Amino acid sequence: MRGLIFEFKLLWRSVMARWLLLAYIVITLLAAGFGSQRLHQEEVARQQVQAHFNEQLRHWQARGEDVSPGYMAYYLKVPAAFSPSPWVGLVRGERDERPTQLRVGLLAVQGQIYEGELTNHSLLPLGVLDAAFVWIYLLPLLVGVLCVNCLAGERESGRWPMLASQVSAARLLCGRLGVHFALLLLLSMLLFVVASAISGVAFDGLWLKVLGLLCIYQLFWYAVVTAIVVMQLGSLKNTLAYVGIWLTLGFLVPGMAYLSQMEPQDLNNDIGLMVKQRQTMNDSWDRDKAADLQAFLQSYPEWSDTSPMEGRFDWKWYYAMQQQSDAVVAELAGNYRQRRVQLADEVQVWRWWSPMLNLQFALRAVAQTDAAAHQGYLDQLVSWHNEMRAFWYPYFFLDKPFEVGATSDLPAFDYQHPVSAGIAKTIQQISLLIVLLVVCTGLVPARRRMVPVRSRPLA
Amino acid sequence: MVGVIFKHEVRMLLRKRLLWWLLPMVVMLTLLVSIVHWQQQESFRQTQSHWQQVNNELWQAQPDRHPHRVAHYGSLAFRQASPLSFLDAGINPYTGNALFLEAHKQNSAGLQQFSISAGHMALGYLSVATVVLVLWPLLLIALGFSSVSDERESGRLRFLVPLGVNARSLLAGKSLAYLALSVLFLVALFALALGFVVMSDWPDRSDAALRLLLMFVLYTAYCAVWSVLIVGLSRWARTNTQSLISLVLLWLALIVLIPKGLPWVAQQLYPVPDRASFEIRLDKMLAQVGDAHDPADPHFSAFREQVLSRYGVKRIEDLPVNWNGLVMAEGERITSEVFQTHYAEVQTVAARQERLRKMAAVVSPYLLASHLSQVLSGSDLHSFYRFEQQAEDYRYQLIQTLNQLHTDTIARDSDREQRLAHRHWQEIPLFHHQPESWRQVSSETYAWAAAGLLWLWLLPALVLGWLGRRVNPCAG
Numbered sequence: 013m014r015g016l017i018f019e020f021k022l023l024w025r026s027v028m029a030r031w032l033l034l035a036y037i038v039i040t041l042l043a044a045g046f047g048s049q050r051l052h053q054e055e056v057a058r059q060q061v062q063a064h065f066n067e068q069l070r071h072w073q074a075r076g077e078d079v080s081p082g083y084m085a086y087y088l089k090v091p092a093a094f095s096p097s098p099w100v101g102l103v104r105g106e107r108d109e110r111p112t113q114l115r116v117g118l119l120a121v122q123g124q125i126y127e128g129e130l131t132n133h134s135l136l137p138l139g140v141l142d143a144a145f146v147w148i149y150l151l152p153l154l155v156g157v158l159c160v161n162c163l164a165g166e167r168e169s170g171r172w173p174m175l176a177s178q179v180s181a182a183r184l185l186c187g188r189l190g191v192h193f194a195l196l197l198l199l200s201m202l203l204f205v206v207a208s209a210i211s212g213v214a215f216d217g218l219w220l221k222v223l224g225l226l227c228i229y230q231l232f233w234y235a236v237v238t239a240i241v242v243m244q245l246g247s248l249k250n251t252l253a254y255v256g257i258w259l260t261l262g263f264l265v266p267g268m269a270y271l272s273q274m275e276p277q278d279l280n281n282d283i284g285l286m287v288k289q290r291q292t293m294n295d296s297w298d299r300d301k302a303a304d305l306q307a308f309l310q311s312y313p314e315w316s317d318t319s320p321m322e323g324r325f326d327w328k329w330y331y332a333m334q335q336q337s338d339a340v341v342a343e344l345a346g347n348y349r350q351r352r353v354q355l356a357d358e359v360q361v362w363r364w365w366s367p368m369l370n371l372q373f374a375l376r377a378v379a380q381t382d383a384a385a386h387q388g389y390l391d392q393l394v395s396w397h398n399e400m401r402a403f404w405y406p407y408f409f410l411d412k413p414f415e416v417g418a419t420s421d422l423p424a425f426d427y428q429h430p431v432s433a434g435i436a437k438t439i440q441q442i443s444l445l446i447v448l449l450v451v452c453t454g455l456v457p458a459r460r461r462m463v464p465v466r467s468r469p470l471a
Numbered sequence: 472m473v474g475v476i477f478k479h480e481v482r483m484l485l486r487k488r489l490l491w492w493l494l495p496m497v498v499m500l501t502l503l504v505s506i507v508h509w510q511q512q513e514s515f516r517q518t519q520s521h522w523q524q525v526n527n528e529l530w531q532a533q534p535d536r537h538p539h540r541v542a543h544y545g546s547l548a549f550r551q552a553s554p555l556s557f558l559d560a561g562i563n564p565y566t567g568n569a570l571f572l573e574a575h576k577q578n579s580a581g582l583q584q585f586s587i588s589a590g591h592m593a594l595g596y597l598s599v600a601t602v603v604l605v606l607w608p609l610l611l612i613a614l615g616f617s618s619v620s621d622e623r624e625s626g627r628l629r630f631l632v633p634l635g636v637n638a639r640s641l642l643a644g645k646s647l648a649y650l651a652l653s654v655l656f657l658v659a660l661f662a663l664a665l666g667f668v669v670m671s672d673w674p675d676r677s678d679a680a681l682r683l684l685l686m687f688v689l690y691t692a693y694c695a696v697w698s699v700l701i702v703g704l705s706r707w708a709r710t711n712t713q714s715l716i717s718l719v720l721l722w723l724a725l726i727v728l729i730p731k732g733l734p735w736v737a738q739q740l741y742p743v744p745d746r747a748s749f750e751i752r753l754d755k756m757l758a759q760v761g762d763a764h765d766p767a768d769p770h771f772s773a774f775r776e777q778v779l780s781r782y783g784v785k786r787i788e789d790l791p792v793n794w795n796g797l798v799m800a801e802g803e804r805i806t807s808e809v810f811q812t813h814y815a816e817v818q819t820v821a822a823r824q825e826r827l828r829k830m831a832a833v834v835s836p837y838l839l840a841s842h843l844s845q846v847l848s849g850s851d852l853h854s855f856y857r858f859e860q861q862a863e864d865y866r867y868q869l870i871q872t873l874n875q876l877h878t879d880t881i882a883r884d885s886d887r888e889q890r891l892a893h894r895h896w897q898e899i900p901l902f903h904h905q906p907e908s909w910r911q912v913s914s915e916t917y918a919w920a921a922a923g924l925l926w927l928w929l930l931p932a933l934v935l936g937w938l939g940r941r942v943n944p945c946a947g
């Protein structure tokens with residue numbers, strides 16, 4: 013016990029250690045603060061858009077008897093926000109790359125959901141300094157700088173002969189690393205609690221699982237440190253080896269994962285989607301409108317109990333053609349969706365190669381800020397659009413008398429967060445890596461493990 | 472003296488085993504990355520050209536129809552990525568590459584180049600530019616951290632003083648050695664890139680070659696800054712370990728922390744509105760102006776009086792041209808004006824964020840170098856804005872030409888039933904994206920370059936001036 017207190021005091025005496033721990037605390041809190049500020053900005057924007065929609069609705073409803081349902085459905089765009097969970101304050105992920113708030117009307121949904129976000133694109137390549145980045149990328153460096161030279165430092169400063177006479181290398185290592193690990197773990201847990209409170213994350217089972225994940229992740233890096241220390245390479249090589257491992261796992265492996273998946277979008281599919289949807293709609297103005305309407309009613313017999321089309325233009329024909337332009341590109345849209353889902357699945361295999369990538373994927377899945385989550389949002393948009401059609405179509409096809417006040421019951425979009433899965437798997441994968449590292453450490457030849465008494469390593 | 476030290480340092484460098492481990496790995500990585508990016512780029516360019524052609528054919532194959540129908544049929548405008556984007560992808564992975572041009576509406580560019588997001592590369596997008604700007608300094612750190620601190624630790628420094636070695640020439644010579652290594656690497660890299668340029672079938676290869684030369688100069692300057700920083704910090708540190716750790720932390724601060732913190736601060740101070748808020752602002756503005764599809768709209772009454780007096784008639788029915796067409800043209804003019812005004816405001820906010828970046832670039836040479844690198848490889852924000860502006864100008868001309876046809880050749884009675892011969896839109900010129908040549912880079916870039924030169928001059932002056940003080944032979 014005295015030995016452990018001594019180790020703690022030794023750590024605390026180091027000026028660099030204190031500064032680094034302070035920097036870690038400050039950066040994490042800043043990152044969490046910025047994250048929650050950004051969430052707040054998004055919330056304000058969402059409220060403004062919703063307020064505008066309510067105002068528009070009131071404006072239409074104030075016109076009373078005068079309102080044509082066709083015109084109203086044409087102009088009214090309902091806000092459909094990809095509302096964030098509080099975890100987004102900690103894990104910003106890829107959320108800034110795509111629109112998180114769309115306004116969708118009754119027109120063809122495939123022409124409305126693939127917008128790009130209005131943003132300063134030149135800042136996107138820089139990435140974001142969110143709390144997740146600090147824990148995934150910066151914490152390992154902190155661990156390395158503090159601990160990787162714990163034995164080598166003693167040897168090179170000449171204190172080793174004295175220490176070796178009093179305690180075995182293994183016991184010293186365990187004690188020292190144990191104290192470092194406990195201190196850093198306590199600090200990280202505290203910061204996680206504070207950051208979660210700042211973002212408004214609920215302290216539920218999921219939170220505990222993420223906490224467990226962060227602990228296991230830190231344990232992994234301590235296992236790496238142990239493996240390096242046991243190799244007895246000397247302080248410079250220790251540091252270089254550790255930074256090399258950090259760089260490989262954090263920069264090279266994600267880069268390789270990206271390169272392996274880097275093929276241009278199936279342009280034929282995606283441009284085809286863009287072009288065909290619009291062409292179908294536009295060409296329909298010049299075709300036999302009555303015949304097209306009949307074809308629509310055959311595909312959607314629930315609306316077939318309708319009066320025949322009269323004259324040059326009928327709103328039911330217009331919206332039928334909007335739906336047909338969606339139906340015509342359904343396969344192409346399905347291919348786009350399928351490819352995105354497939355790519356998101358295929359990249360998962362790279363998780364085995366880098367716990368950093370693994371943790372990153374896991375956290376982004378929890379916060380719903382990855383591509384799979386965005387695709388889920390688009391899927392929910394499409395099914396909500398069907399509900400919207402079910403609301404408006406009776407006024408066009410079944411001649412339901414239109415009362416403008418009924419539009420207050422227009423189905424609102426409410427993004428449903430899917431149940432988060434996969435954390436247990438990540439914990440298992442990282443634990444396996446730790447076991448592997450421990451086994452490798454154990455396999456290091458005994459003569460290598462014995463710490464020589466000479467104080468200065470040869471070159 | 473500097474030459475002797477330079478030669479000695481190079482010899483010591485060549486003896487390091489780490490060099491012969493790391494250099495081949497970095498070279499292979501660079502080769503892999505450049506070849507993959509090159510292939511993807513060329514494949515994308517070809518597919519885009521093909522589809523631009525298909526789009527043009529579809530446009531011209533339209534049958535006889537009403538000009539307003541043609542205006543809604545629309546056309547696709549493709550953004551040709553700059554040929555050097557295989558070196559620095561810049562914003563290309565994040566932006567759309569195809570804009571749908573139609574009447575009444577300004578769409579956003581869709582169709583990203585890759586289906587996968589680049590977001591999981593949190594330490595930097597893996598391209599040749601990142602290897603040079605992010606990875607190469609680490610390699611220099613790994614090789615050069617002990618350049619002066621080792622002399623001090625091993626006690627050799629105190630022997631150099633009686634030999635008449637000036638501290639300044641010591642630092643200068645050692646920095647030059649690491650610069651020489653960087654130049655060797657960059658020469659090989661740019662020779663490869665030049666090979667790609669020469670072998671390609673791009674229309675303006677001389678422009679690309681000149682940009683390559685400028686990029687080479689930029690990267691050399693960047694490596695010079697890092698060489699001086701590394702040797703300077705090595706001089707300041709008392710032990711090798713202290714030198715290595717301080718350099719790694721410096722690298723972390725300059726290349727990871729400050730650039731990553733910037734978007735947060737920028738969005739906090741100068742927030743760019745999201746698309747939904749922007750569209751609402753446009754809608755509110757346009758609601759005050761009126762609806763072009765409804766010729767009886769009250770807001771067009773002033774316009775109506777104007778038109779009637781211009782043609783000297785009392786009623787719309789007496790106009791020699793089609794009133795509906797005039798209304799369409801006026802509506803298009805108004806919506807475009809409103810959009811341009813508001814979009815310009817958004818671009819102003821983005822410009823303020825860029826100014827913030829310039830301020831941060833004073834501290835972090837990486838921000839400076841990465842911005843200039845993007846400008847030179849044509850993958851920066853301004854090249855994207857230029858494309859959007861070109862597409863919008865073309866769209867406006869196209870729609871107004873069609874509205875003019877509507878006005879002049881379609882009679883107002885039974886307007887919608889009439890058709891115009893398809894030769895009319897076959898005569899309209901097609902869209903062709905004109906990327907900017909290096910001469911057309913904005914004046915902002917020169918300000919950045921000046922800042923870069925300042926770094927290049929100030930830093931060595933600082934390091935050599937302050938750290939190049941007389942070596943104390945006792946303290947070492």
